[in-house]
Amino acid sequence: MTTGIVVTRKPSFSKDLAERLAGLGVATVHEAMGRSGLMRPYLRPIYAGARIAGPAVTILAQPGDNWMLHVAVEQCSPGDVVVLACTTENNDGMFGDLLATSMKARGVAGLIIDAGCRDTDTLQGMGFPVWSKAIHARGTVKATLGSVNVPIICAGTLVHPGDAIVADDDGVVVVPNRAVERAVSLGEERVRLEEAKRARLAAGELGLDIYNMRPKLEAMGLRYVESLDEVDPA
Ligand SMILES: O=C([O-])CC(=O)C(=O)O
Numbered sequence: 001m002t003t004g005i006v007v008t009r010k011p012s013f014s015k016d017l018a019e020r021l022a023g024l025g026v027a028t029v030h031e032a033m034g035r036s037g038l039m040r041p042y043l044r045p046i047y048a049g050a051r052i053a054g055p056a057v058t059i060l061a062q063p064g065d066n067w068m069l070h071v072a073v074e075q076c077s078p079g080d081v082v083v084l085a086c087t088t089e090n091n092d093g094m095f096g097d098l099l100a101t102s103m104k105a106r107g108v109a110g111l112i113i114d115a116g117c118r119d120t121d122t123l124q125g126m127g128f129p130v131w132s133k134a135i136h137a138r139g140t141v142k143a144t145l146g147s148v149n150v151p152i153i154c155a156g157t158l159v160h161p162g163d164a165i166v167a168d169d170d171g172v173v174v175v176p177n178r179a180v181e182r183a184v185s186l187g188e189e190r191v192r193l194e195e196a197k198r199a200r201l202a203a204g205e206l207g208l209d210i211y212n213m214r215p216k217l218e219a220m221g222l223r224y225v226e227s228l229d230e231v232d233p234a
């Protein structure tokens, strides 16, 4: 992976699309995209209830070194989501409330970091959401170059600068920039279908009937018995 590079332009998409992606949430966007794009589940929000979406500013950082976070802040625009991957595994507390204050001043929506985060109570108080691999107080240095706005692999998923990042309590999903509009329209269609199903389920109808599952279950040999005595031990 390339180090020592800052790419100063990246693709983007409208605030309206970002807000609609955030409203849809991670599970719906993931399903709408053919069950793709999820980051690994070890990335967890540092506090519950945050829900964001926006174009990625990517960072490739060296383990134990948060220099590139400072470099990246200058490249951020309002609504961006900063996504950091390390060149190798690291849990150090690379990010805290000072960097969050700086990012917030530029309108950054939140941070996804495949490493550690600290100052979490202050971050929660200031409403700056972070999805991290670890919460860890261990400090970091500013000594080695990484890169900003290059393709990275964060928590197992490829992220290009300008891709859409959606994050909520369920995790983090990535949508390629060129697929953002399609993800929104497919996701909104999915929500409409789910609303109809939710109303029927709330009224007491069974999924077995709504989804016409009984014939297939019967064909596969599912049997209903009143007692296990009716069933051959074999
Ligand atoms: O300063 C650091 O290295 C990280 C941190 O705790 C902060 O940004 O507040």
Ligand SMILES: [Mg+2]
Pocket (backbone or CB within 6 Å): 095, 096, 097, 098, 118, 119
């Ligand atoms: Mg701090």
